[in-house]
Amino acid sequence: MWFKHLHLYRLHETPRIALEDLEEAAAEHALRPLGGSEATRLGWCPPGGRKSTSLVHELQGHRLLSALRQERILPTSVIREELDERVADQEAAQGFPVPRREKQALKEQIYEELLPRAFVRSRKIDLWWDTSRDLIAVNASSRARAEDVLDLLRQTLGSLKVTPLATRTPPLRAMTEWLHAPDALPGALILGDQVELKAKGDDGVLRARQVDLASDEIHRLLENGRQATRLGLEIEDRLSLVLQEDLALKSLRFADALLDEASQQSDVDDALVRLETDFLLMAQTLAEIIEQLIEWLGGEARAVSEPAEADLSSAAIA
Incomplete structure (x- = not known):
């Protein structure tokens, strides 16, 4: 249940739809078996797996939906x-x-x-909808896959206006500054051990793992004009992640203390109870961390209720 990668989106003109209505609408776009001549298909599936029939789980304003992408593999x-x-x-x-x-x-x-006759591969992609914060996050490895699921949600709801979450301070600038001055990192934020540095010219991209990000070598690279496009970070006692320049959160690893808390709360044989317990604890933790991250990056780039027409035409999915 624990998410690995997140692409974050801000909802505009948020649709107000009851849980029962959302369940019914999702059922109309549930996954159907691939036809013989179809290469791919995407539809909703129960987050709880085959033993569950619910397409939507909601706990304290946090909604969980799962899309299943099927594609034929023909090398x-x-x-x-x-x-x-x-x-x-x-x-x-x-x-x-x-x-x-x-x-x-x-x-x-x-x-x-x-x-x-080609082999069919199936991949589940989870979507978390924080209705109280007008935030949607998609647990997908790529932005393209995340936007496929958003398009499915748009079809399900009839309309959906979202833009990728953006901050006043671009992550690239903030990550580079944090590497320059690790002692000035905000709050409980700690440098991790991986980084991606891009040169302004044609010197390519340098990727490093399991390195000391406060080392002289990293500082020399920064002094030569390189900027951080990916940066490993830890939020003390909560999780570690890799922040990307598009504000995607990759390689999420939740702290052992948090996983232990989830295990204690869901020490039952019912798989659906465990799913909902884990999801709620994870969603509450991520919601708080995303709010912190937005604050550390200078706040959101634009008021939620007033997206510019130019932004909607170029970046929104509607």
């Missing part, structure tokens, strides 16, 4: 091998090379023939 090497064989047979039969356009048409034909 390009398989298509290429089949294409080479068919082209070779056709050239041997007709005595001259197969034109490029025919090869492309043959490749598309092979893809359509093999797709229904």
